[in-house]
Amino acid sequence: MNGAEHLVTELADAGVEVCFANPGTSEMHFVAALDKISSIRCILCLAEGIVTGAADGYARMSGKPGVTLLHLGPGLGNGLSNLHNARKARSSILNIVGDHATYHLEYDAPLTADIEGVAKPVSHWIQRCESADNIATTALAALQQADTYPGHIATLILPADTAWTEVSPSGTGSTMQDALVITHDLYQKATIPASLEDRAAAAARALQSGSNSALLMTGSCLSERGLQAAGKIRKSTGASLLAQTANGRLARGAGRVSVTAVPYPVDDALSFLAPYDQIITACAKSPVAFFAYPGKPSSLIQESAVHTVLAGETDDGIAALEALADELGASDLVPDLQAAEQHPVEEGAPLNADTIGQVVARAIPDQAIVVDEAITMGRNFQKVTRGSRPHDWLQICGGAIGDGFPLATGAAIACPQRKVIALQADGSGMYSLQALWTQARENLDITTLVFSNRSYAILKHELKNVGATAGKTADDLMDLDRPALDWVALANGMGVEAVQVTNTSELEQQMQIGLDRSGPFLIELLI
């Protein structure tokens, strides 16, 4: 057994089922080993941003680390921005990055690069395999690091010779093997906040003393169980339940405890948060502006508001919320649940954020996964869909656009029985359109709506927000209509069936067609 075979065996034994891959020469032994250990499913992506974004989507929906296979420093580099997003979403990722054979590095061949340096800005943990004999131990350590609540990015560097060298009899054992099995249950590995009772008591006092209090959450707090506890807290204290502007995963829809996300535009966010004199955070940070804007504050809460931390960013949010509910004597209360809502759809109406939202809200099937990279078009979508059938809502958390198509891809791999609806801005979509090919190849059950406003619309707003004025050059840099992108052609070119729609009736009809099939379908909405 060579190092690669040992590595793959150990990963499979530890519970790894899927590997998102864009391999090269230095990973060929790993790839050959995958053939022998057939329990790991390999998903080929045509660019590394797709690999890392899909691993993120998989991690969010499976509760397991998303595993990637990447080709040296440049391959990892291509995947960096979606690893940034994964990190900000607190997703679990294990990157396996092939490198030249150890003895080949000194020759500085063309692909030689500082892999550790590339990995550092996005990784919680980086280690290099030293020999075939220590591959398994190192890999399991990496997997364990990735599988650390609330989700870490672990990068394992795999020199080609450690993969192709035979493992000696003494190297095949692994001390960790028995202890480490990843499950679909990362939240079980959460750390109880230090001095949980004190924090719960402080948060309770804050909630009871405020004239207007908000409980701001993200991460595990936004799971069904976390939200149940939050709902009891609201029932007991009247506090508003808020979510961060962007969240890795949010359980929502009819019959669930509803929360409201802090708006993205800085002025809206400031007005939204202005009424609160007490902000209690659970896994979330005190809210900050996405960007700095001249003359506007970076912190979005009132200077006079009191901020109390119930749970830090890496603490067990569910335990903290349940402790707070206990402290308030609210554990037996029945939270108010979101009622089902059906928005009327105006037949044949032109497409805009409001009319699209109505169609989407009606169409969301039970237990759907909604991936939201709708950017400017999607600002009202959360509001209009709060009473839709129960679903999970996945967002781009690091602001590095180009995460939507890959997230949808990974989520569909993780949950083959659930429908995925991807809400995709056109400008952002162009960073990672290659994901459509993987969707076709794996016949993933994803209906994608591309909002074809043919501009970086968000930058038009932002230019104003930062107090700059646009002339022809600036306008040109924000317009994508010269030439117009044809998303039907682009999707077809990668084997995904696609249509164009121009009004609500067409959209409604085509969404139904997309959701009725089991495979990818793309709808280009001409705005």
Added chain:
Amino acid sequence: MNGAEHLVTELADAGVEVCFANPGTSEMHFVAALDKISSIRCILCLAEGIVTGAADGYARMSGKPGVTLLHLGPGLGNGLSNLHNARKARSSILNIVGDHATYHLEYDAPLTADIEGVAKPVSHWIQRCESADNIATTALAALQQADTYPGHIATLILPADTAWTEVSPSGTGSTMQDALVITHDLYQKATIPASLEDRAAAAARALQSGSNSALLMTGSCLSERGLQAAGKIRKSTGASLLAQTANGRLARGAGRVSVTAVPYPVDDALSFLAPYDQIITACAKSPVAFFAYPGKPSSLIQESAVHTVLAGETDDGIAALEALADELGASDLVPDLQAAEQHPVEEGAPLNADTIGQVVARAIPDQAIVVDEAITMGRNFQKVTRGSRPHDWLQICGGAIGDGFPLATGAAIACPQRKVIALQADGSGMYSLQALWTQARENLDITTLVFSNRSYAILKHELKNVGATAGKTADDLMDLDRPALDWVALANGMGVEAVQVTNTSELEQQMQIGLDRSGPFLIELLI
């Protein structure tokens, strides 16, 4: 005048004419400043790998630094692999990377990242602007660093507030302004090798003592002037003139001094270099295998061969070659020049590496720029085109595939009067197909041939080379035919006209159509 306006003014005054851009909110003041200083042309690219690859192509063909505008750490991250290629090609690049306002960084907003960390693996020089007043000085220092022979990657980090803050009267002056004007002539800034005469004498002795000598070159040595000197050396000594396997830019074709590149496949390279007992390098390194392969050496030259360094990697290659010619008393010799060759094209023949090469060789127009990311399909293209009309040949130097479309884009911007022919493998092309949109938008004169073998063909060879065996999983990871990519649809989706061809007659006809127009055209070759 704010910092951004001062920066743009100074860059324009220093000779910057083009900026390849994918900006975001933090760069809006820079973008607004571009409107006021209209002499800098801004080229929008829809993903950052296109920005950096196009800047590389521009730098190689213009002799000036390619300037990029990128959005924070993730934007730079997306551009990393083509910066790696640019670095290995020794291209001049100035990256301007926007960041949050200085005071906003402590809030760790979603897009906050370690930009210096991301930049480090690919940059020779990194600096952060500290205030609006020091923007110009820092930017000119960065430009000067980029414009250092043989080409450096300089990364300038531009916090948003240094861009939007007004420059104080004392800050508008720049001490470097008068000294720094970049010209289309980076080779003039080369450093004469230390002890030039001694090196030339040693190289002359080596050439005269060897029974079979090779002069291995890259960089400036492969310019027309460098090759003239090399041709005299060959005439005098009978040495073989070799080029690296991949080179940033190579002047070639009928009437020029012809060189032969070291083959890529390791076994071919070993056989190719085996006869030489004396290897003299000029700007090139002693040749090494692209990857390590079990049981095969990393160094490609015979252990008994003597390696003499005429010029180091960053030395003035032209001066060194001319000094060597002098030393040999060969300065007045007339080098043997490549004769024009016309390969017959078999009408209606199926498309393969040989038949395609014949068509391409005939079609290359005078002074064309050929961008070669043909990978496996292109192994014989250099041989068959050596007697074509004079042209420049640009290659991917860092092995990070996905450089072809962007290089062609940047080269066409640099040389609007010259035809660009892009030879593009399909697998590699998928990493950066978004460049086609920029080609359409700017109506760039590029005829692209996509070799649709629907596989990562190179990996099939490499799997064998590393001694691994493929099963179904491995085969699957190298086949791109499920589903087949439709390059005509993909190109059309981005506004580029395209056709599919299946034999030599169709290819010849469509290449003529492409070359006769002045705008982008894509030909998908079904192999």
